[in-house]
Amino acid sequence: MHDDPFHQELTLHLTALRRYAFVLTRSAEEAEDLLQDCLAKAVASATQWRPGSDLKAWLFRILYTTHISRRRHQQVRQRTVGILAEGMAETVQPADQLARVEAAQVVTHLQALPEGQRQAILMVAVEDLKYDEAAKRLGIPVGTFMSRIARGREALRRALEGEERSGPMLRLLKGGRDGR
Amino acid sequence: MADDMAADGIEDSDLHAFLDGELEPAREAQVRAWLLANPDAHERLACYAEQQLALAAAAAEPAWPTLPAPLIQGLEQALRRSVWRQRLSRVAATVLLLAVGWGANEVLRRPVFAGLPDYAQEAMDAHAVFANDPTRPVEIPGTRPDDIRRWLTTKLGEEVTVPDLRRMGLSLVGARVLGTEEGPAGQLLYEDALGHRMTLSLAPDEGLAPDSPVMEAFHGLEVSMWRSEDFAVAAISSDLPTEMEPLILAVDKALDTASR
Numbered sequence: 001m002h003d004d005p006f007h008q009e010l011t012l013h014l015t016a017l018r019r020y021a022f023v024l025t026r027s028a029e030e031a032e033d034l035l036q037d038c039l040a041k042a043v044a045s046a047t048q049w050r051p052g053s054d055l056k057a058w059l060f061r062i063l064y065t066t067h068i069s070r071r072r073h074q075q076v077r078q079r080t081v082g083i084l085a086e087g088m089a090e091t092v093q094p095a096d097q098l099a100r101v102e103a104a105q106v107v108t109h110l111q112a113l114p115e116g117q118r119q120a121i122l123m124v125a126v127e128d129l130k131y132d133e134a135a136k137r138l139g140i141p142v143g144t145f146m147s148r149i150a151r152g153r154e155a156l157r158r159a160l161e162g163e164e165r166s167g168p169m170l171r172l173l174k175g176g177r178d179g180r
Numbered sequence: 181m182a183d184d185m186a187a188d189g190i191e192d193s194d195l196h197a198f199l200d201g202e203l204e205p206a207r208e209a210q211v212r213a214w215l216l217a218n219p220d221a222h223e224r225l226a227c228y229a230e231q232q233l234a235l236a237a238a239a240a241e242p243a244w245p246t247l248p249a250p251l252i253q254g255l256e257q258a259l260r261r262s263v264w265r266q267r268l269s270r271v272a273a274t275v276l277l278l279a280v281g282w283g284a285n286e287v288l289r290r291p292v293f294a295g296l297p298d299y300a301q302e303a304m305d306a307h308a309v310f311a312n313d314p315t316r317p318v319e320i321p322g323t324r325p326d327d328i329r330r331w332l333t334t335k336l337g338e339e340v341t342v343p344d345l346r347r348m349g350l351s352l353v354g355a356r357v358l359g360t361e362e363g364p365a366g367q368l369l370y371e372d373a374l375g376h377r378m379t380l381s382l383a384p385d386e387g388l389a390p391d392s393p394v395m396e397a398f399h400g401l402e403v404s405m406w407r408s409e410d411f412a413v414a415a416i417s418s419d420l421p422t423e424m425e426p427l428i429l430a431v432d433k434a435l436d437t438a439s440r
Contacts, residue, residue: 016201022212023199023222023229057236064233076305079359080319103234110235124200125235131202146193153196153228160227 006046009055010039016056017063024067034070038063056128068099109159117152120145185221190214195225199232296396299388300405300414302360303381306367307401307416310356311377318354318369328355332366333438336384338410341438343380343431345370348423350378378417380431388412395424404428408435 021035022028042062049058110118123134135145185191190211197203198211215222296304310317320328325342332340335357342352350370358365366382383389389412395404404415404424413431 019199019201020229020233023215023225025226026219026222060233061237064230064237067230067233072305073309076302076309076358080310080356099234099237102230103238106231106234107238121231122235122239125232126239128236131197131200146196149200150192150196153231156231157224157227160231 005051006049006055010042010059013056013059017059020060020063034063034067037070038066041066065099068102105160105163106156109156109163112159113152113155117148117155120148121152121156124149188214195221196228199225199229296403297388297390297405297412299360299365299381299383299385299412300403302358302365302383303367303379303414303416304401304403306356306358306381307377307379310367311369311379311416317356319356321354322352325352328352328368331355332357332382335364336366336382338384339438340366340382341434342368343434345427345430348426348430349373350420353377372420376417376419378415378420381414381416382435383412383414384410386410386412389414393424393428408432411435 017038018031018035021031021038025031025034038059042059045062049055110121113121119138120134123129123137124131127134129137131142131145135142138145194203194207194211195215198208198215203211215225320331322328328342329340332342332355342355345352349372351372353369353371355369356367358367360383363384365384368380368382369377370380371377386407386409389407390405391407393404393406395402397403402415402417402420404413404427406413406428408428408431413428415427415431
């Protein structure tokens, strides 16, 4: 049963999935939970994957949506009000946004990055290239490539953090900057 | 933080390389151990990981946002592809969006379920998390309806009578209160003889609800929304064939009784 292309290919990507699950969560236990959730979903919808298409991308999409969903559920649990609580519970966080809105924000801010940083990030995230292969294609030293990735990701992180803090109105005004 | 990193021999580039699977196993193990001991850096790396996932997903999924498509076009595409379209005609969809007073811009900033009011989305999340929770689905059990009535009235700031849905074959499992951005919302959990459950959510601001009742399907859940006296109501269920009219009548009757 596990000789089929799906299961065989799946094992190739387990290491990478596990590594991402570790980075995304706060404990080894949570990481393992996330990974198992993700794999269960992947196996359950295995018939939807077309052999020959990009299984790694497919698996990582499932990991992303599983992660977002778990995070949302954790936030909902935190907002339930105990009957002994005086007055209102915290509800500190703004409403969590599901994966598509997050993706839209990331894409928006990516466009505002300098081209070198933008390219570096996309080559790894979308083209799934290794550093030396990507650097070679761009005709730059690996060290330069790595520094562009680091600076680009950090710039994105700050921009997205700023997104969270400012109100909805400002968010609408932020888009539309020309890429530099 | 930079000082800690240098002292431990870990550089910022190591963190990125770790995420991208570029490190030799020995080095990877070192960085992993270091991350466990440095939650701030771990958190920062988690942000980078989420960026990567978002970009990879956006690039591969035709239904996901691709920029810079015009906002309106994007909304129409999303509506065409979503489950929504199976239940609501295009005209009715537009009417609903306008009825809840949202412009296209605002709707686009909402999560996946474009057009669903926040209070209904909160109710869906509560249903997903609590309805079939084996340990503690409710705070006060249905065997204490007076306690539930008093508690909800206090928390929600409006007189509440617990709707009696026994004519619909539904008994009360119990109640919970959720804190949301709009304020607290009461969640009443009902179930039928087979254990299929429905969440009835009461948000004490009727203005949040659509002008006329709507029933929609989202990802296997049936969501009914309507405006009652003093409350925006949402009913969420999955395996329960819910007749909207009797449900609305029963709930409105209870809430109306309470407010008199």
